[in-house]
Amino acid sequence: MSFLNVVIERDTDSEESSSEDEPEDEEGSDAKAIEEVDEDEVVERVVEEVSAAKKRDKAPITISLKKVCKVCKRTGHEAGFKGATYVDCPMKPCFLCKMPVYPNYIGCPMKPCFLCKMPGKSFVVYFIACDLGTYIDCLMKPCFLCKMPGKSFVVYFIACDLGLLLLDTHYWVLGTGNEGHTTMTCPHRIATEHGVIPAPHRTTHNSLDYVFERQLRPGIAKIKPAFVIPDEVNCAVIRYHSRRVTCLEFHPTNNNILLSGDKKGQLGVWDYVKVHEKIVYGNVHGCILNNMKFNSTNDGTVYTASSDGTVGCTDLETGISLSLMNLNPGGWQGPSSWRMLYGLDVNLEKGLLLVADNFGFLYLLDMRSNNKIGEATLIHKKGSKVVGLHCNPVQPDLLLSCGNDHFARIWDMRQLQAGSSLCNLAHGRVVNSAYFSPQSGSKILTTSQDNRLRVWDSIFGNLDSPSREIVHSHDFNRHLTPFRAEWDPKVIPCLFVLRNAFTYISTGQLISEVTEPNITTISPVNKLHPRDDVLASGSSRSIFIWRPKENSEIVQPKDETKIIVCGRAEKKLKMKFEGESDDSDNDNFTIKGKNSKSGKSAPKSSRRSLKGKR
DNA sequence: ACGAGATGCAACC
DNA sequence: TGGTTGCCCTCTCG
Numbered sequence: 001m002s003f004l005n006v007v008i009e010r011d012t013d014s015e016e017s018s019s020e021d022e023p024e025d026e027e028g029s030d031a032k033a034i035e036e037v038d039e040d041e042v043v044e045r046v047v048e049e050v051s052a053a054k055k056r057d058k059a060p061i062t063i064s065l066k067k068v069c070k071v072c073k074r075t076g077h078e079a080g081f082k083g084a085t086y087v088d089c090p091m092k093p094c095f096l097c098k099m100p101v102y103p104n105y106i107g108c109p110m111k112p113c114f115l116c117k118m119p120g121k122s123f124v125v126y127f128i129a130c131d132l133g134t135y136i137d138c139l140m141k142p143c144f145l146c147k148m149p150g151k152s153f154v155v156y157f158i159a160c161d162l163g164l165l166l167l168d169t170h171y172w173v174l175g176t177g178n179e180g181h182t183t184m185t186c187p188h189r190i191a192t193e194h195g196v197i198p199a200p201h202r203t204t205h206n207s208l209d210y211v212f213e214r215q216l217r218p219g220i221a222k223i224k225p226a227f228v229i230p231d232e233v234n235c236a237v238i239r240y241h242s243r244r245v246t247c248l249e250f251h252p253t254n255n256n257i258l259l260s261g262d263k264k265g266q267l268g269v270w271d272y273v274k275v276h277e278k279i280v281y282g283n284v285h286g287c288i289l290n291n292m293k294f295n296s297t298n299d300g301t302v303y304t305a306s307s308d309g310t311v312g313c314t315d316l317e318t319g320i321s322l323s324l325m326n327l328n329p330g331g332w333q334g335p336s337s338w339r340m341l342y343g344l345d346v347n348l349e350k351g352l353l354l355v356a357d358n359f360g361f362l363y364l365l366d367m368r369s370n371n372k373i374g375e376a377t378l379i380h381k382k383g384s385k386v387v388g389l390h391c392n393p394v395q396p397d398l399l400l401s402c403g404n405d406h407f408a409r410i411w412d413m414r415q416l417q418a419g420s421s422l423c424n425l426a427h428g429r430v431v432n433s434a435y436f437s438p439q440s441g442s443k444i445l446t447t448s449q450d451n452r453l454r455v456w457d458s459i460f461g462n463l464d465s466p467s468r469e470i471v472h473s474h475d476f477n478r479h480l481t482p483f484r485a486e487w488d489p490k491v492i493p494c495l496f497v498l499r500n501a502f503t504y505i506s507t508g509q510l511i512s513e514v515t516e517p518n519i520t521t522i523s524p525v526n527k528l529h530p531r532d533d534v535l536a537s538g539s540s541r542s543i544f545i546w547r548p549k550e551n552s553e554i555v556q557p558k559d560e561t562k563i564i565v566c567g568r569a570e571k572k573l574k575m576k577f578e579g580e581s582d583d584s585d586n587d588n589f590t591i592k593g594k595n596s597k598s599g600k601s602a603p604k605s606s607r608r609s610l611k612g613k614r
Numbered sequence: 615a616c617g618a619g620a621t622g623c624a625a626c627c
Numbered sequence: 628t629g630g631t632t633g634c635c636c637t638c639t640c641g
Binding site for chain 2: 477
């Protein structure tokens with residue numbers, strides 16, 4: 001059987017027809033795929049082929065009417081968007097857990113291994129005809145699941161209604177026989193342990209562990225015994241910022257003040273108890289405010305790091321920002337030289353402010369003199385972004401950094417130099433954040449773009465691989481503020497992350513999910529209060545304050561500002577408020593009267609409710 | 615009820 | 628090694 005191929009000769013001096021040069025990658029099965037090809041599709045294909053041929057050279061143009069998958073360009077199946085729903089492509093790895101797709105493949109012993117590239121170590125997969133199967137991975141690679149070297153990935157598949165259950169002693173994952181699984185069938189969507197991949201028990205009992213137990217633990221503050229999950233929206237400011245929120249920080253001494261940074265470089269200061277006392281300072285930075293931190297000895301100002309390449313020290317009363325360092329004194333010279341600041345932390349013991357840029361460098365500033373100390377140190381791969389810095393709360397000499405080179409790295413502040421990191425924690429993709437645990441400082445929690453949170457149980461123990469991996473869907477496209485899982489500063493070991501739902505995770509287990517049906521946007525930015533049972537979350541341009549249900553004091557909206565109250569909220573938060581400026585460049589968010597934009601008035605219900613309160 | 619665009623990373627050569 | 632291309636899980640505006 002042959003395809004309907006149309007060959008168009010070009011009127012050029014090209015030597016010969018080169019259609020044979022093209023690798024013939026498809027086999028007979030494609031033929032079945034021709035059946036129905038509608039005209040539009042034919043036209044599309046013709047256009048594609050012609051332009052492709054133009055690009056290549058002067059070769060004859062071959063038009064073949066194969067129906068191919070939009071995702072992988074192979075025949076035999078169709079994937080991609082069918083109307084509004086996305087059909088998974090069986091050849092693509094699962095979007096959620098990123099487990100690769102293993103085709104039903106028996107490696108040729110004459111070919112190098114598909115995985116480790118070692119000749120002679122062929123990648124072999126056995127499948128039995130019934131629904132039970134065995135999968136044997138390459139022995140040169142650490143186990144794909146538990147990451148333990150030498151523990152080869154041996155899988156027994158048992159058919160069940162969830163797909164195929166994979167049974168082994170040290171992990172708990174589902175797989176689907178001969179082609180892994182797709183996003184729709186990912187076991188992490190339904191796993192009761194919320195995608196936790198338990199690790200083998202790790203106790204080191206080495207001398208460092210002993211030192212830790214003897215010397216450090218007695219100094220660690222008592223754990224707050226009980227904690228309450230703030231699970232109800234108490235108050236919110238809708239469209240507070242003019243661009244999406246990038247970071248949140250609670251005031252270190254004033255319990256009711258929340259600071260928020262946005263993509264435009266503006267800084268919000270909000271007293272969420274006196275709900276309407278809020279301001280957005282517009283002249284703090286020129287673009288994205290990436291991180292902020294208080295110096296708790298002077299809580300009237302906050303340090304901020306921005307993509308405009310400056311470190312700011314902003315007065316919260318006046319909004320006046322003092323620039324402590326500017327990495328782009330010469331102005332814009334093109335993207336290859338423009339420096340942006342991402343990671344930021346304060347080391348109180350040493351009186352240092354630490355910032356890191358998008359080229360892999362760390363800068364130290366003396367917080368008394370505001371002067372830069374020494375030269376910048378390359379702490380991540382040259383040219384890669386360093387997105388996070390965190391000083392160890394117990395050992396001031398320890399610094400944790402993370403960045404786009406897929407690593408989180410531990411450093412000794414006393415000997416900072418390129419390549420001298422104490423430890424490098426490998427990740428599958430970009431590491432969004434890395435934090436030491438707040439009380440003991442001995443654990444590490446990281447969030448990576450490979451859709452996994454990782455917990456390392458002891459910095460004194462084995463750091464070759466994480467103690468736990470938690471699959472959590474946060475690999476969104478670039479338009480969301482990156483997710484960063486954080487420890488609860490009050491309770492250990494508890495941490496949380498969220499998507500549309502809030503998820504508290506302790507020792508890898510899901511404790512609670514709290515949701516608010518009126519929040520229709522994803523909330524990637526979250527901050528737990530250092531003392532109160534309060535959670536602040538930033539979602540798009542809005543900020544929400546969560547409190548526990550039983551204690552919650554419902555704050556009534558006092559004015560027409562964009563405040564909603566949980567439970568009484570209108571069905572749609574996205575309603576347009578009458579008179580609200582549509583212009584997102586509106587800096588200070590004073591609410592205008594009911595003048596402009598008559599064509600875009602609010603829905604009747606919301607307009608009524610606003611009027612009543614004016 | 616659409617579509618565009620703002621964007622960052624990774625894969626590909 | 629740089630330059631180009633493509634991208635599913637958003638959100639907003641027109």
